[in-house]
Amino acid sequence: MKRSLICLMVTVLLVSALTGCWNRRExxxxxxxxxxxxxxxxxxxxxxxxxxxxxxxxxxxxxxxxxxxxxxxxxxxxxxxxxxxxxxxxxxxxxxxxxxxxxxxxxxxxxxxxxxxxxxxxxxxxxxxxxxxxxxxxxxxxxxxxxxxxxxxxxxxxxxxxxxxxxxxxxxxxxxxxxxxxxxxxxxxxxxxxxxxxxxxxxxxxxxxxxxxxxxxxxxxxxxxxxxxxxxxxxxxxDQVESKGYNYITGNVRNAVGSVPCEDEGHWVIEVLRAKTNIESMLQHGKPAFSVYIAVEANVAELKCKLDLSDPEVISKMEGMVEEHARKTLLESIRKAKELKADVFGFGQVLHRQHPKVWKPIASEWDQHFTEVDIAVNFDVTLRRTGTVNRSFMSEM
Incomplete structure (x- = not known):
């Protein structure tokens, strides 16, 4: 009987604590x-x-x-x-x-x-x-x-x-x-x-x-x-080109497409399957500097050049063309950010993590220091697939 009374009292206390849907909205x-x-x-x-x-x-x-x-x-x-x-x-x-x-x-x-x-x-x-x-x-x-x-x-x-x-x-x-x-x-x-x-x-x-x-x-x-x-x-x-560079540097690219000019005329298009970015900070003569490394895997999506995709040397040459073209895009984005005196990429965060003693005295004026730092860009491209044909039908026209 005593145990039942205790259980009843506990139940009453628990029920009284329940407020229900007091703030419900129909x-x-x-x-x-x-x-x-x-x-x-x-x-x-x-x-x-x-x-x-x-x-x-x-x-x-x-x-x-x-x-x-x-x-x-x-x-x-x-x-x-x-x-x-x-x-x-x-x-x-x-x-x-x-x-x-x-x-x-x-x-x-x-x-x-x-x-x-x-x-x-x-x-x-x-x-x-x-x-x-x-x-x-x-x-x-x-x-x-x-x-x-x-x-x-x-x-x-x-x-x-x-x-x-x-x-x-x-x-x-x-x-x-x-x-x-x-x-x-x-x-x-x-x-x-x-x-x-x-x-x-x-x-x-x-x-x-x-x-x-x-x-x-x-x-x-x-x-x-x-x-x-x-x-x-x-x-x-x-603009869109500078914004593309921003997203590559900050690691926001999951899937994308890009157009690469041919050596003679026309262009060809790649489809980016995955991209991985790594940023390292270093000291050069006591001043901060950065190295950006971006590894990209991509497919050939369109081909409007006279290139033979069955030739491994041609593929290697195309990868170099992408790397050079992408590097210019990234540098253009960095140039615009420096012009605006705005480190939108988070280089300051990298410096803070990797060299906290260097970061502390310049943190309050980082945007000004950002305009003066050296930033090296490395873009590594691997072309995985070339589609179902090695030559474009356009080369036979």
Whole structure:
């Protein structure tokens, strides 16, 4: 009897400690945010836009052909949270951010500094920090959430999928989650980067459904390279060639393609299967220097030269052509970073790990020292496969 009473008391105590789903939210009570943009507004204010899903249009049973699958709310205020709360005056539901896919930072805000705008997103428990961040160039940030695109009719989902896919198969882009971007801002020895997003097309921006009713979409959203930051402020851009060099040096290339010019005319294309990067720091006359070694395995994808791929000497010669061409690309990327005085590659981090005593006295002025260091680049290519034919049919024409 005594044991039963003790068990009953323990059970009551445990049950009383259970709070249940005290903060649950029903789907019909929230507006699910998929995309968000933050830009600068006059008088030191923020301009925030949030793209939310229209549930009736996402469902195949209730969808009509007239309405878009998303709608966008916008507000201007002194803080990001005030902007979000102000949207309650027009949104019939509370906006829910746990499914956010993409954050677009406006060019104007980025030049002023993004730290204050991102503080809420790093602090609030509703933001998961695993969504991608990109920089919108050439237009107000909210415009990038208003362009309807074919195939994927939710613009934020399209932007996430395009960046996620291209970062795996196209070397000039890189997917940067919010958590990584914030870490790069506060980290010493490496400056942050974001992939640049632009609106491409003829004429004015098409923000209506007419944009997806044609085979040739008038307006498209396209990732075009990298945006370079000095801590929290935008300081410049890298084009696609320079951005490709950045990703090779930082070890972000998983699969890519590249075009190599022939000696006479035409070109040939390789498909990179895997790439491995190693960076070493050393001291030359008491000053830091670096050696970058990149090993690449690739296949021959296209051949528009008069080359016989059955000849081992030709293959060796082609590997040397790739190495020389890639080396120029990497050096061009390093040159641009030095011009901007921004060590986006993390050479400072390498020096910190391998020579901490050398790093400590120059850490606070590393970006200036970075412009003066010698960086040797070694690119080693191995061509694995040449396809099903040794000669291109074009050589017989």
């Amino acid at each position: 789907l019909n009570e929230v507006a699910i945010a998929m995309g968000m943009s933050i830009d600068a507004a006059p008088h030191n204010q923020y301009r925030v836009a949030v793209q939310v899903v229209v549930p009736s249009q996402v469902s195949s049973k209730t969808r009509t052909g007239e309405m878009a699958q998303v709608t966008t709310y916008e507000a201007t205020h002194n803080s990001v949270l005030e902007c979000i709360r102000q949207m309650s005056t027009v949104s019939p539901r509370k906006i829910y951010f746990s499914h956010l896919r993409i954050l677009i930072i406006g060019e104007k805000l980025a030049k002023q500094g993004v730290a204050g705008a991102l503080e809420l997103l790093s602090r609030d428990q509703e933001f998961r920090n695993d969504f991608y961040v990109a920089l919108g160039k050439g237009h107000p940030a909210e415009n990038f959430l208003k362009v309807l695109t074919p195939l994927v009719h939710i613009p934020a989902e399209k932007l996430f999928d395009s960046l996620d896919n291209s970062s795996k198969v196209w070397a000039p882009t890189v997917g940067v989650p919010l958590s990584d971007f914030l870490y790069q801002i506060i980290d010493k020895g490496r400056q942050p980067v974001l992939t640049t997003l632009e609106i491409k097309g003829n004429g004015d921006i098409d923000m209506t459904s007419e944009n997806v009713k044609n085979i040739d979409t008038p307006t498209v959203l396209e990732y075009t390279g990298l945006s370079i930051f000095n801590k929290e402020k935008l300081i410049g851009y890298m």
